[in-house]
Amino acid sequence: MDRQALISRFEAEMGKINRPGVDKLMKYIQGSDFYTAPASTKFHLSCEGGLLQHSLNVLDALRGLLVFNPITGVYEYQVAGKVAAEIPADSVTIAALLHDICKTHFYTTAMRNVKNEKTNKWEKQPYYTIDDKMPLGHGPKSAMIVKQYIELTTPEMYAIWWHMGFNGSYENDTAAGASYEKYPLALALYTADMMASRLMEAEAANKALFAEPSQATAGSFGEDIGTGEPDAPPPESEWQEAPTLQKGE
Numbered sequence: 001m002d003r004q005a006l007i008s009r010f011e012a013e014m015g016k017i018n019r020p021g022v023d024k025l026m027k028y029i030q031g032s033d034f035y036t037a038p039a040s041t042k043f044h045l046s047c048e049g050g051l052l053q054h055s056l057n058v059l060d061a062l063r064g065l066l067v068f069n070p071i072t073g074v075y076e077y078q079v080a081g082k083v084a085a086e087i088p089a090d091s092v093t094i095a096a097l098l099h100d101i102c103k104t105h106f107y108t109t110a111m112r113n114v115k116n117e118k119t120n121k122w123e124k125q126p127y128y129t130i131d132d133k134m135p136l137g138h139g140p141k142s143a144m145i146v147k148q149y150i151e152l153t154t155p156e157m158y159a160i161w162w163h164m165g166f167n168g169s170y171e172n173d174t175a176a177g178a179s180y181e182k183y184p185l186a187l188a189l190y191t192a193d194m195m196a197s198r199l200m201e202a203e204a205a206n207k208a209l210f211a212e213p214s215q216a217t218a219g220s221f222g223e224d225i226g227t228g229e230p231d232a233p234p235p236e237s238e239w240q241e242a243p244t245l246q247k248g249e
């Protein structure tokens with residue numbers, strides 16, 4: 001993967017977000033290991049830059065899952081031929097690119113002995129392991145980190161919070177299911193996250209079919225299938241339910 005190209009695309013996409021505090025959020029990201037961290041310790045994109053690639057993959061998967069309406073300028077989540085939700089372009093970008101920001105300052109490398117099949121000798125090899133410096137969970141932690149810098153609309157908050165879906169616990173699954181009904185963006189993000197990690201990504205790079213992003217979802221680094229203009233802030237009504245978190249409280 002060409003990491004510099006991925007960084008350019010990530011920053012071009014985030015550069016279109018027109019929301020107070022996004023400059024500070026970008027400083028946090030640039031000062032963290034977001035651009036170098038893996039996406040997982042094993043399984044999908046367990047490699048340098050994996051988190052960055054995964055975040056862009058989820059953006060492509062999410063845009064591919066939705067239908068952009070050039071008349072209204074928003075994405076539609078169509079279910080069985082009906083529009084289940086209209087989602088502003090900046091919500092799509094924020095939910096996808098920031099859903100796993102909880103993985104910053106989260107991974108570290110350690111050494112282990114691995115047998116070299118050719119020489120039959122044991123060799124030390126680095127591997128990724130977890131050293132969670134902010135142990136606050138996963139989806140909720142991503143939402144908390146983003147909220148330190150910018151406001152989130154209620155659907156964005158729910159989407160990031162519940163992007164891991166059902167996990168077999170009664171309380172989690174009840175709340176996740178209810179959130180998907182209230183805010184379909186949450187279900188779309190969960191689906192796009194699964195599409196990226198299960199269908200697009202191999203252990204150390206994207207699968208061949210997804211080696212290059214589709215022009216239908218990526219454009220040329222930031223020119224999405226909208227106008228390329230900065231996304232307008234969402235209407236006032238989108239913000240009402242979002243709880244405000246004051247610094248220092």
Ligand SMILES: [Fe+2]
Nearest residue numbers: 099100163164
């Ligand atoms: Fe995640």
Ligand SMILES: [Fe+2]
Nearest residue numbers: 054099100193
């Ligand atoms: Fe993810």
